[in-house]
Amino acid sequence: MERKFNMQGEWINSSRLIVMLQMFLLTFTISETMNRCINEDGLTTIFALEGEYARLRCRVCNGSTPLVMSDFQTHGFTITWFKDTYEGGLVELLGKTGRITFEGSLLEFWPATVNDSGRYNCSVFNGTHNIMDQKKLSVTPINEGCYNEEIVFSWSGIIGSSTELYCPKMDEYRNNKEDLKWYKDCQKFVHKGSSLVFKKLNKENAGYYTCKLSFEHSGVQYNITRTLNLILKEPPFKPELIYPLREHVEVVLGESRTINCTVIAGNRKKSQMQLSWRFKDSHLTNCNQEQSVCQDSKRAITKENRTYVVSPLVFTQIKEEHLNQYFNCVFVTSKQKANGYIILQEKGKSNVHGIVELLISIIVVLIIVAIICVHFNVQIVLCYRDLTGKDETLGDSKEYDAYVLLLKSDETLHSAQEEQQFALELLPAILEEQFGYRLCIFERDVPPGGASADNILFYINNCRRLIIILSKEYVDDEYSSTYELMTGLHQVLVERKIKPILIEFKPIKSTKSLSESLQLVLRSKRTVKWKGSKSVFKHSYFWKKVRYLMPAKGGQLVNHSQGNY
Known part of the structure; x- marks a missing residue:
């Protein structure tokens, strides 16, 4: 019996030792985690508008959650909130009713005033270890409308594209996001929901968008608002051949003439594009003194905040062999290709070939239309x-x-x-x-x-x-x-x-x-x-x-x- 009792006592002592060891390891782990994470977190500033609801949450680590803080309390840790005074001391915030309340890791303002601005410290203490987390609350008055320029979030979009606006800094209220109301310039109601979607942005969509969450507490309605400034930019345009397209140029035999093939460069550099002239399926060579027609080196020109690249086609002397011939300007990048042409015509002489082509085209179109009308007359009527x-x-x-x-x-x-x-x-x-x-x-x-x-x-x-x-x-x-x-x-x-x-x-x-x-x-x-x-x-x-x-x-x-x- 004595041996049995000793074995039972030893078993009880061993159980207590294991529990104490687990408590020590948990305390040590929590303490080390808090000490390590507090250095990574730094000072967080919470912005609020005067007269609206605001809250601060004690977060020892960026990854902490209310569940973790509750776990701290379960194992003997207490959470206390303090506010820094101008003299550098700390004032404890007591009481759980009134305009400023705290419950566990949450400090709430019903509502916040400008005088509430300042630094707040939460103390996590278990009798041995005391870890402090610091937050800054900045309460600003509303100058005009429903927002203050100092706490407006920026959001950029491109005209012609789609975008989706999310109400910023609203993760604390994820269960109530569907109740958000969206206003433009404080007055025009535009949407209700967790986000505001634009399928295709246009210039009129630019402006200030305010998302507002309203709820009731102790018979009083409180608001939380965030404002975004939607800034729209012009879409980046692709390089484009703007001259020549299909041009007929009147000239005088024997004269000299320079015709520029012009491309609007967009956001591409001159070296990223090929621009050259072709005559009778062959590239024209660079200019020298012996040639009657050649192409000069391409160059960049800036005009009205836009960059143009030109490739000059130089006629030192226009000859009859140049008339009524196609001179093609070919524009090539890694993603696109385009070409245009010019046809030289002697000044004062009509382009019989062009007129004949036009008349033939008109006749063909009329014949096709007549055939369609006759064949599908019943269906058309x-x-x-x-x-x-x-x-x-x-x-x-x-x-x-x-x-x-x-x-x-x-x-x-x-x-x-x-x-x-x-x-x-x-x-x-x-x-x-x-x-x-x-x-x-x-x-x-x-x-x-x-x-x-x-x-x-x-x-x-x-x-x-x-x-x-x-x-x-x-x-x-x-x-x-x-x-x-x-x-x-x-x-x-x-x-x-x-x-x-x-x-x-x-x-x-x-x-x-x-x-x-x-x-x-x-x-x-x-x-x-x-x-x-x-x-x-x-x-x-x-x-x-x-x-x-x-x-x-x-x-x-x-x-x-x-x-x-």
């Missing part, structure tokens, strides 16, 4: 109608947009099922339901007993177009004719009250058997040919041509949900 909302149906007092006439006879009636399905189903499904037209179809809209001559004439006169559906069966039928057709064609050809649209539903090899009236309609180029499955969809050329021949109607209904047409 429909596009114009859609853009302008043109409506030809206003004020004409007509009820229908088109009268649909299916040519058939008793002999061809049994073989015209496809034509009837087209006229009675597909045609109204596209023109009425998809494009908002209103059709008059005899078989559908004329009531029983209304097929008299007067009624047919009434319905045709009440329409803006006459759609005639023509098929091979009708052409082959020698006895086919209808009163509707005769009446409609009379209105088309004689009285010209209605315009025709002839739909060739099935190919017709010969039109000689057609009546003269139908042949006249065919020659009017108001014919549309049905091409079976290729013409079913509403965006096919067939329906575009039909719409082109139909009257323009503003606000047409286009039903995109009908996927089958």
